[in-house]
Amino acid sequence: xxxxxxxxxxxxxxxxxxxxxxxxxxxxxxxxxxxxxxxxxxxxxxxxxxxxxxxxxxxxxxxxxxxxxxxxxxxxxxxxxxxxxxxxxxxxxxxxxxxxxxxxxxxxxxxxxxxxxxxxxxxxxxxxxxxxxxxxxxxxxxxxxxxxxxxxxxxxxxxxxxxxxxxxxxxxxxxxxxxxxxxxxxxxxxxxxxxxxxxxxxxxxxxxxxxxxxxxxxxxxxxxxxxxxxxxxxxxxxxxxxxxxxxxxxxxxxxxxxxxxxxxxxxxxxxxxxxxxxxxxxxxxxxxxxxxxxxxxxxxxxxxxxxxxxxxxxxxxxxxxxxxxxxxxxxxxxxxxxxxxxxxxxxxxxxxxxxxxxxxxxxxxxxxxxxxxxxxxxxxxxxxxxxxxxxxxxxxxxxxxxxxxxxxxxxxxxxxxxxxxxxxxxxxxxxxxxxxxxxxxxxxxxxxxxxxxxxxxxxxxxxxxxxxxxxxxxxxxxxxxxxxxxxxxxxxxxxxxxxxxxxxxxxxxxxxxxxxxxxxxxxxxxxxxxxxxxxxx
Amino acid sequence: xxxxxxxxxxxxxxxxxxxxxxxxxxxxxxxxxxxxxxxxxxxxxxxxxxxxxxxxxxxxxxxxxxxxxxxxxxxxxxxxxxxxxxxxxxxxxxxxxxxxxxxxxxxxxxxxxxxxxxxxxxxxxxxxxxxxxxxxxxxxxxxxxxxxxxxxxxxxxxxxxxxxxxxxxxxxxxxxxxxxxxxxxxxxxxxxxxxxxxxxxxxxxxxxxxxxxxxxxxxxxxxxxxxxxxxxxxxxxxxxxxxxxxxxxxxxxxxxx
Ligand code: HEM
Ligand SMILES: [Cu+2]
Numbered sequence: 001x002x003x004x005x006x007x008x009x010x011x012x013x014x015x016x017x018x019x020x021x022x023x024x025x026x027x028x029x030x031x032x033x034x035x036x037x038x039x040x041x042x043x044x045x046x047x048x049x050x051x052x053x054x055x056x057x058x059x060x061x062x063x064x065x066x067x068x069x070x071x072x073x074x075x076x077x078x079x080x081x082x083x084x085x086x087x088x089x090x091x092x093x094x095x096x097x098x099x100x101x102x103x104x105x106x107x108x109x110x111x112x113x114x115x116x117x118x119x120x121x122x123x124x125x126x127x128x129x130x131x132x133x134x135x136x137x138x139x140x141x142x143x144x145x146x147x148x149x150x151x152x153x154x155x156x157x158x159x160x161x162x163x164x165x166x167x168x169x170x171x172x173x174x175x176x177x178x179x180x181x182x183x184x185x186x187x188x189x190x191x192x193x194x195x196x197x198x199x200x201x202x203x204x205x206x207x208x209x210x211x212x213x214x215x216x217x218x219x220x221x222x223x224x225x226x227x228x229x230x231x232x233x234x235x236x237x238x239x240x241x242x243x244x245x246x247x248x249x250x251x252x253x254x255x256x257x258x259x260x261x262x263x264x265x266x267x268x269x270x271x272x273x274x275x276x277x278x279x280x281x282x283x284x285x286x287x288x289x290x291x292x293x294x295x296x297x298x299x300x301x302x303x304x305x306x307x308x309x310x311x312x313x314x315x316x317x318x319x320x321x322x323x324x325x326x327x328x329x330x331x332x333x334x335x336x337x338x339x340x341x342x343x344x345x346x347x348x349x350x351x352x353x354x355x356x357x358x359x360x361x362x363x364x365x366x367x368x369x370x371x372x373x374x375x376x377x378x379x380x381x382x383x384x385x386x387x388x389x390x391x392x393x394x395x396x397x398x399x400x401x402x403x404x405x406x407x408x409x410x411x412x413x414x415x416x417x418x419x420x421x422x423x424x425x426x427x428x429x430x431x432x433x434x435x436x437x438x439x440x441x442x443x444x445x446x447x448x449x450x451x452x453x454x455x456x457x458x459x460x461x462x463x464x465x466x467x468x469x470x471x472x473x474x475x476x477x478x479x480x481x482x483x484x485x486x487x488x489x490x491x492x493x494x495x496x497x498x499x500x501x502x503x504x505x506x507x508x509x510x511x512x513x514x515x516x517x518x519x520x521x522x523x524x525x526x527x528x529x530x531x532x533x534x535x536x537x
Numbered sequence: 538x539x540x541x542x543x544x545x546x547x548x549x550x551x552x553x554x555x556x557x558x559x560x561x562x563x564x565x566x567x568x569x570x571x572x573x574x575x576x577x578x579x580x581x582x583x584x585x586x587x588x589x590x591x592x593x594x595x596x597x598x599x600x601x602x603x604x605x606x607x608x609x610x611x612x613x614x615x616x617x618x619x620x621x622x623x624x625x626x627x628x629x630x631x632x633x634x635x636x637x638x639x640x641x642x643x644x645x646x647x648x649x650x651x652x653x654x655x656x657x658x659x660x661x662x663x664x665x666x667x668x669x670x671x672x673x674x675x676x677x678x679x680x681x682x683x684x685x686x687x688x689x690x691x692x693x694x695x696x697x698x699x700x701x702x703x704x705x706x707x708x709x710x711x712x713x714x715x716x717x718x719x720x721x722x723x724x725x726x727x728x729x730x731x732x733x734x735x736x737x738x739x740x741x742x743x744x745x746x747x748x749x750x751x752x753x754x755x756x757x758x759x760x761x762x763x764x765x766x767x768x769x770x771x772x773x774x775x776x777x778x779x780x781x782x783x784x785x786x787x788x789x790x791x792x793x794x
Binding site: 111112113115116117119177178181182184185188189190215216218219220222223224226227230231234235236237238240242243244245246249253521 | 550551553558561562563565566569570572574576577578579581584587588591592595669670672680685722723725726728729730732733736
């Protein structure tokens with residue numbers, strides 16, 4: 001089955017995966033994990049723009065600048081639903097694993113490709129199909145349930161568009177499972193000679209733990225979503241109190257997936273950060289094993305804490321206390337990682353190129369997000385904060401401040417490898433300043449609003465919340481501008497960037513030992529690994 | 538570059554070291570996928586157990602209206618199919634393509650028989666009205682807004698009409714059982730589970746049959762054989778999981794009463 005091209009000693013400088021086959025068709029049918037990664041990049045970026053459009057709409061509405069409200073209550077709910085569903089299921093969850101993971105995982109392992117290249121391409125198209133099914137609900141029959149599809153509202157009251165959105169999410173979940181499966185087998189079976197499990201880069205440990213969560217948690221989401229569909233079309237009654245069903249069971253099922261899913265979002269980000277911190281500190285990572293195993297530990301604990309989303313749903317006090325305590329345990333492996341990153345920078349030769357700025361932004365914002373998570377995990381406080389803007393601020397600090405920051409950092413870091421060109425460092429830095437400032441201006445006031453009692457998901461609010469909401473809206477435009485600058489920098493880099501060397505950052509992991517961009521099969525000769533991944537000093 | 542060790546020429550992709558290496562990787566992938574299948578059904582089983590403990594009588598009465606004989610026949614059919622599938626794998630491994638193809642064809646026949654029996658079971662339920670939520674009412678729009686208790690169910694309507702009972706082959710014994718079912722509030726719960734669980738399983742049976750058909754063609758064309766039988770084994774494992782799920786579904790749904 002192998003494609004017919006021979007290993008010759010010459011001519012490799014201009015033969016790479018980007019020009020290995022040309023034309024749109026060669027991309028659409030490619031089995032090359034690097035190209036598939038870039039295809040996810042284009043797709044996720046497009047979806048991010050759509051999700052961002054809804055976000056700006058929501059914020060603009062809530063600023064109440066004009067006398068008339070911008071959106072009707074009904075439209076507002078739909079904006080909120082599409083914003084959440086797109087950002088969660090189509091941007092943050094696939095973002096790092098399917099895009100950056102696909103690109104770097106096999107190269108970092110010294111493999112020629114993922115274990116199942118055809119399955120990899122199939123996952124991509126399954127993802128596209130899911131996104132299209134979900135998006136069709138925007139056209140035919142809009143949904144206003146919020147991304148959590150809580151029953152009985154989603155099953156008994158709202159439009160049939162829910163069926164499409166849920167089916168789309170189901171399909172994308174299938175894609176996520178297949179990608180995770182592919183990564184696990186690749187990590188087990190395709191490591192280069194000498195690449196033992198304790199020599200794999202930390203990015204791979206993170207992707208590996210993420211894949212485990214994808215395999216174990218996504219099926220539960222799948223069945224939950226199928227049940228919503230069945231409920232809506234057949235009225236089976238499993239979540240419908242009128243038929244004897246229990247809406248709280250839906251919440252258990254939903255959060256049994258969706259809490260671990262927040263680690264599908266954040267673990268890969270932590271992997272990216274581990275790579276960035278050591279590359280830009282020029283120092284061996286501090287506590288390799290601690291960081292590696294803490295990823296697995298986080299994955300394990302994430303399955304035991306779903307009940308913290310339901311402290312006020314009428315679950316028993318004992319359950320509340322148990323979930324509260326276990327939730328706090330998540331803090332331990334997370335803190336281990338933070339301390340190790342900081343120790344790595346300590347006495348390192350730290351430089352502040354754009355990717356490193358994003359890494360530092362990640363650490364700062366994620367810490368705030370994580371700490372406020374501990375507030376929410378205390379049952380007493382959660383009664384006060386539940387369903388307020390405090391929760392909104394919390395999860396944006398972890399999901400946007402954490403995952404998206406890491407994604408941006410990862411893009412700027414691996415860009416030279418992807419395209420063989422450099423991005424403008426200045427462009428990256430301006431983008432960072434705008435996103436970082438804008439982010440805090442947008443979301444910090446929301447902690448205050450939440451503490452003052454402003455409920456989430458409401459179309460309107462009391463006058464005393466006006467000022468902070470307006471500040472928040474201004475911030476959202478700064479973020480938007482920041483991403484726009486980022487996008488321009490990336491496009492400019494692709495078109496006009498200076499030629500990149502094979503290892504512009506002086507990093508040590510395997511992907512930097514091959515040419516930029518890499519050849520179709522990643523390496524001209526299979527590398528043999530003789531030391532750990534971060535052999536600086 | 539195809540590496541040329543004589544036994545690995547068959548379908549050994551360039552990024553694997555050898556055919557064995559590829560085989561071990563594929564097998565791991567298949568097992569991981571099967572884990573997700575089992576977990577997905579696991580979610581349904583958890584739901585079933587929860588509601589069974591909440592409404593024991595509803596589940597008992599409901600299960601008594603199922604035809605355990607048909608369920609039992611189907612169990613046997615699937616067990617036989619698991620056997621023929623296993624035999625097919627064995628014959629492919631030994632290079633006996635003809636008998637392997639016959640075994641695969643028998644497996645597909647069993648899958649078809651299973652679905653036909655299911656069809657008869659389902660259609661009888663549609664006639665008597667032991668169907669999930671919405672469709673169990675004479676007027677499906679009646680139940681909206683929490684007014685279900687005031688609506689007439691199809692079963693109740695049927696029981697009032699002796700001519701219809703006869704036409705649909707409802708025995709006196711079944712009449713007693715149906716009466717017992719609607720004597721309980723929330724009786725629709727059981728059929729919700731019954732249809733979702735057997736429906737999802739049925740979809741898997743059809744998908745499995747299609748996969749086996751794909752393998753069947755491969756076997757006829759000799760694309761698989763002693764050197765390369767990963768897809769046959771993979772589909773076989775999938776089929777055994779489909780069988781296994783039914784082995785749990787049958788007692789839970791048909792015999793709990
Ligand atoms: C690791 C990254 C994290 C992400 C991506 C994340 C994301 C989220 C999201 C999306 C929600 C809102 C769910 C909804 O729509 O109702 C949420 C709520 C919550 N999070 Fe996190 N979270 C993270 C970390 C943590 C940590 C470390 C803790 C605790 C130590 C925590 C505790 C909570 C609690 C208790 C709630 C429920 C608040 C409520 O609804 O009252 N989270 N989180
Ligand atoms: Cu959670």
